[in-house]
Amino acid sequence: RLDLGPAYRLEDGRGIYGRGIWAPCIRYHNGMFYIFSNVNGAGLQVFRSKSIYGPWERNQLPGRHDLSVLFDDDGKVYIISSARNPYPIEELAPDLKSFVPNSRRMMDAPGMGEGHHLYKINGKYYDISAIPGATTDQMVARADSIDGPWRVERMVQGESLGVTTVAPARATPGDRGLTLHQGGMVDTPSGERWSVIMSDHGSAGRMVALVPITWDDDFPIIGLPGNLRKAPNTWIKPNTGCTQDPKPAFIHDDNFDSGKLNPHWQWNHVPDDAKWSITEKPGVLRLHSLPANDFYSARNSICQRPPGPESIMTVELDTSGMVAGDTAGLALLSSPYAWIGVVKSAESTTLQMLDNTGSGGGRRGAPAGPAKPPTISPVNPPKHLWLRVACNFDTDRAIFRWSADGKGFTSLGDPFTMTFQLATFQGVRPSLFHYHTSGRPGGYVDFDNYTVEEPRARGIxxxxxxxxxxxxxxxxxxxxxxxxxxxxxxxxxxxxxxxxxxxxxxxxxxxxxxxxxxxxxxxxxxxxxxxxxxxxxxxxxxxxxxxxxxxxxxxxxxxxxxxxxxxxxxxxxxxxxxxxxxxxxxxxxxxxxxxxxxxxxxxxx
Known part of the structure; x- marks a missing residue:
């Protein structure tokens, strides 16, 4: 957990949406795992552990943007950072707790960008970075010495893998697509090199691609001979020297019976551990409500990343522990956000769908406008019910539904338009939440049998x-x-x-x-x-x-x-x-x- 103050816990009306961990650099050296990450407003965080599972020790250094770290074979540790040429290259002390005095030199490499990946391969130094902006082509610089001179080549150019900048239903002939960028390199025991690289995929967020590398004039270039700087959508897998049966990368479903949370869950900000439990009533996730003005400021919301291109999330709720002022349900965490849930007041209990569009946020922080009023179901909700949201990332549309028996589902509200934006800097996240607005102690809700259906697990x-x-x-x-x-x-x-x-x-x-x-x-x-x-x-x-x-x-x-x-x-x-x-x-x-x-x-x- 990264808990550096009240904002990290959504306390005092503060939060760290769009901040937190940025562009982490993961290294393994001399039996130790390291994670380096700049945290906006909090400096460079250095984590280390002998096991990838922890526990982790942390120390803090002055901030360095989009950094990369190289453990050189002469014992020196280099760090490169910044998004503008020339780029500072500095040395870290052996204990990684300070910078070596007077070690700063500037890398002059016109044409390079941001998101550094620094390597030493066969005695040569390589830095990979991406050009920021609409094209986001990726560049690679090479030098015989860390002090340069550096020669720059284009590593990948205009490669979208055919993915549109907008939903496929709105594709236009001139659309260049969302291009691959900010990737690094990995090698296999057989000597192959591949790039693990990302691209934006609309409201689903950023997706990772694994693409082959071909060496050309001592430069690692994405692509295959005869078609360099273009990544194949399909190719033979890396020769890793081992085989394993195919299995899902993530198991999304959780019935909360194991006594611990599925590791795929993510807390929205640091949780209050006294206000959630999977042991208070075994077999369910119990969320006690905490004070908040709205879903965006609600503490202890727990979320997952949904699979694309289409996914249907369903969860079972027992709301009998709610009290007046409580709101609980299933949300799509983004900006704007939307949710379907149960709202309990002193006078009534209603089932509502809220679309937060118009209240600000959006891709570049659109100005706030009138928020849409919630859609209220004419049916009084039972205390035991099911909530569902169906997300189509081809069209960026989501539909909220509910059920009294877990079989027949009824839509509530208009389709919600999902977005990728810079306020949270993530794709949408289905979330379980519970908060109260009464100013008095709240109640609790039990969540059970969270499931994720993938109607098009292989696309089409x-x-x-x-x-x-x-x-x-x-x-x-x-x-x-x-x-x-x-x-x-x-x-x-x-x-x-x-x-x-x-x-x-x-x-x-x-x-x-x-x-x-x-x-x-x-x-x-x-x-x-x-x-x-x-x-x-x-x-x-x-x-x-x-x-x-x-x-x-x-x-x-x-x-x-x-x-x-x-x-x-x-x-x-x-x-x-x-x-x-x-x-x-x-x-x-x-x-x-x-x-x-x-x-x-x-x-x-």
Whole structure:
């Protein structure tokens, strides 16, 4: 826990929304784990532990923005920070409790940005950072000495993985998407290097991607040979030297029967441990209300990060312990926020849905306006009820519902528009809460059986149609990929809505393993890349498929498919609104899906 005063506990009308832990740097050195993180207004925090599970010792240093730490092989410890060139590089004392006097030097590396990742690889120093702003391309600087000179290259450029800057339902042709940025590097025992990197995904918040690195002129560049600075949406996994059965990264459900909280829960600010319990009544989470003016100032709210692209959160409540002045329920923590819950006054008990939109906040702190009045259910709520919120992160819409029996659910209020914003600097967080406004001691509510459904746990990804005969229609203009047997080439032909796909537009999908396929035309020839980018029809005469005939099948999250050639790691693409030869020149998916490299497949045999 990071408890540095009343604001960290939501006390005295203060809070640390949008502050707290920023850009942590995690290191392991000589049997010790370290976490370095700048905390706005509180300086640089240094945590250390012999076990990743703790306990952690903490010391504090003067603040350093977006820092990275390097334990060099000569025993020195370097720290780089700042978001503007030139960048200070300083030495930390061996105990990491002070800066070495007069050790500050300036790294002159024009073109670098913020969010540093400092490494030493094969005797050379590397710093990775991202350009702030709309493009957020990532840069890498290299030097033979920590004192420079530094040479800068672009590490990844304009790579959105096809994710839109707005909800997919509102994608526009000129949308460049939300690009990968502020990533670091990891290596495997086999010597591979990969980048763990993030991008914004609307109201779901920031998502992490794992993408391969290719070395080019002693620079680590994201991407694959022939398509550098572009990340593949699908690729073979890292060679880690070990195998394990697939399992969910997080278990979201919690019935509170274990006697301890699911570690996926997060407290909104530091909790008052005397006012919550999972042992006071075994098998439930009991939240005693604490004084607050509204949900945003409510202490002891507990939340989770929801899975995308769609998730449905449901929780069971027993409100028989509530007293007048109490409000309890299920919320979406963001700015603006929204909740559905039970409100108890001296006169009545009501079920309400509150949409906080209009009260300020938003992406850049929009000015406050009239808050929406709550929607009040005409039905008096039972003391035992279920609350639910369904979040669709493709459309950034959420719908609140309730039930008296846990089976039939009724909507309450209008759909809530979710946002990613800088007030909390997070995606939305489903939250369980209980607070009171009476000024007198409050009651308690028991929460039970919190569940998270994922209707599209794999997006709307489709299985690879191995062994099937399919057609592939371009997302740009619905034209079909087709075998031009006269010219022995792959082309696209216009679709006739009144006729079925022609025979030449049918291809059999041959399984080559690792998600790679060959496409066999009706005449028995397979697609083969020739002359770097053109695609011809080739008779293998019994020979095996090589890289020229191999395509990595790439599923996108909205049901689209791309085909990456193993010759140059680029994608099959048509020319939008024009028939003719198909090439392997596309560098990756575009948010609007209208550039000719995304296809919809349909099984025809």
């Amino acid at each position: 990804e489709r299985e690879i149609p191995l062994g099937k005969t399919i057609t592939l229609a371009s997302g740009a203009d619905d034209s079909f990929l087709a075998a031009d047997t006269q010219n022995n080439a792959l082309v696209n032909v216009a679709a006739d809505p009144n006729k079925p796909a022609p025979q030449k537009a049918k291809f059999r999908v041959i399984d080559l393993g690792l998600g790679r396929v060959a496409l066999k035309a009706a005449n028995g020839k397979v697609l083969s890349v020739a002359d770097a980018e053109s695609v011809v029809l080739k008779d293998l005469a019994g020979a095996r498929c090589g890289n020229a005939e191999s395509f990595q099948w790439v599923n996108l999250m909205r049901g689209d498919t791309m085909l990456m050639s193993l010759t140059n790691h680029r994608y099959l693409a048509t020319t939008p609104n024009k028939t003719g030869p198909v090439t392997v020149t596309a560098t990756g998916p575009q948010p609007a899906r209208k550039s000719g490299e995304e296809f919809k497949w349909k099984a025809v045999e």
